[in-house]
Amino acid sequence: MPSSSFxxxxxxLIELLVVIGIISILVGLSFPAIGMVQRYSHIAGDLSNLRxxxxxxxAYMNVFKDHFVDAGLPHGGIGNVKNSxxxxxxxxxxxxxxxxxxxxxxxxxxxxxxxxxxxVGSGASAAYRQTSYGLNNYLSRNYSPMVALGGxxxxxxxxxxxxxxxxxxCFLLMAEEGAFAASDHPHxxxxxxxxxxxxxKFASSQVAINAADRxxxxxxxxxxxxxxxxxxxxxxxxxxxxDCEHNRxxxxxx
Numbered sequence: 001m002p003s004s005s006f007x008x009x010x011x012x013l014i015e016l017l018v019v020i021g022i023i024s025i026l027v028g029l030s031f032p033a034i035g036m037v038q039r040y041s042h043i044a045g046d047l048s049n050l051r052x053x054x055x056x057x058x059a060y061m062n063v064f065k066d067h068f069v070d071a072g073l074p075h076g077g078i079g080n081v082k083n084s085x086x087x088x089x090x091x092x093x094x095x096x097x098x099x100x101x102x103x104x105x106x107x108x109x110x111x112x113x114x115x116x117x118x119x120v121g122s123g124a125s126a127a128y129r130q131t132s133y134g135l136n137n138y139l140s141r142n143y144s145p146m147v148a149l150g151g152x153x154x155x156x157x158x159x160x161x162x163x164x165x166x167x168x169x170c171f172l173l174m175a176e177e178g179a180f181a182a183s184d185h186p187h188x189x190x191x192x193x194x195x196x197x198x199x200x201k202f203a204s205s206q207v208a209i210n211a212a213d214r215x216x217x218x219x220x221x222x223x224x225x226x227x228x229x230x231x232x233x234x235x236x237x238x239x240x241x242x243d244c245e246h247n248r249x250x251x252x253x254x
Contacts, residue, residue, distance in 0.1 A: 043212050043224065043234060045102040046132075046173070050226040052093065053133060053171050057085070058230060059092035066159040068170075071135045071143050071185035076125050083142065084184050086131045101132035103211045103224070106176035120182040127182040134174040134207065137185040138249050139228075145189035146252075156251045163254045165228035169240055173208040173223055180206045192244035200237050209237045 060069055072083030081087065090097055100109070107117045110128035119126040137143045144155035162168060175181055186206035191199045197219075203209055204217030212222040212234050219238050226232045227248075241247040 039214075042102040046211070046224050047232045047234070049098045049101055050133070050171055050224055050232045051230075052098065053085075053089065054226050054230040054232065056089040056093040056097065057170065060089060061159065063092075068139045068141075068157050068159075069135065070157075071137065071140050071183075073130060073182060073184040074127075075180045075183035076121055079183075080142075084130075085135055086184060099131040099133065101173060101211070103173065103208070104132040104176060106132070106181055108177070108181045120179065129182050131184055132173055133171050134180075134183065134185045135171060136169045136249050137187055137189075138251060139168075139170065140185060143185050143187070145187075159228070162228060162251055166231065167248055167254065168228045168251050169225050169248045170228045171226040173211045175204060175206050175208055178205050188241075188247075188249045191241065199241065199243070203237070203241065 057069055061067060069085035069088050070083045071085065072080045073086070086099055106129050108120050108129040109117045110119075110130075117128065119128050121127060138145065138155075139157060141147065141152075141155060141157045144157070146155040147153075156162065159165065172186070174183060174186070180186060186203075188203075188206075190206075191203050194202050200209060200217050200219055200221060204221070207223070209223050210217050210221035212224055213220075215221055217237075219236070221237045222234055223237070224232060224234050225240055225248075239248075241249065244250075245253065247253065
């Protein structure tokens with residue numbers, strides 16, 4: 001074959017470098033897109049988990065005359081694991097109840113769920129994370145602020161005290177680290193005394209208010225939430241909590 005014919009079909013070094021450069025740029029551009037697709041997939045998977053919890057909760061309420069499930073996993077104190085919805089909802093879940101969210105990156109899961117994390121706390125109070133999810137403590141028979149003030153029976157623990165179930169948060173995502181990482185409920189009443197700009201940061205120590213967007217825990221933060229009527233949604237923190245008098249947690253504000 002004549003050399004001139006061979007040279008016409010061969011790549012020069014410059015052409016090869018240009019091709020490699022273009023491929024590198026395309027690969028670099030694809031990484032954020034892949035990460036975004038994965039994030040949306042995890043958000044959808046978490047919404048599916050919350051929907052499953054809502055279905056199981058509806059079945060539970062049907063048996064127990066519209067009464068809500070309760071919380072039981074403590075955060076550094078004494079609790080009652082048998083009272084936790086993690087245990088009480090299992091008979092009402094159609095299949096294996098998924099208590100771990102695909103959005104959950106907590107380092108505190110035990111070997112029971114295939115992880116080898118570290119416990120929250122130490123000594124007698126040390127505990128592993130048992131669920132990604134928490135119950136709105138305003139709906140709890142034991143941990144409601146209304147019960148703390150007025151005693152047993154003074155809280156709203158059934159649908160009988162709810163005017164619009166579509167407006168009240170039921171299940172949420174718990175903080176992945178810190179004192180509440182091994183618990184199954186926050187203490188939302190503690191957010192109230194704070195200034196509006198401080199509430200999101202403090203709330204994020206109890207609830208994963210930025211689980212859906214992984215942004216700094218400020219007002220635009222997004223997470224997934226389920227409501228008492230069974231619907232689930234990805235919403236900004238502002239949409240579920242503004243202040244003590246305007247939020248979707250306290251049923252007495254309806």
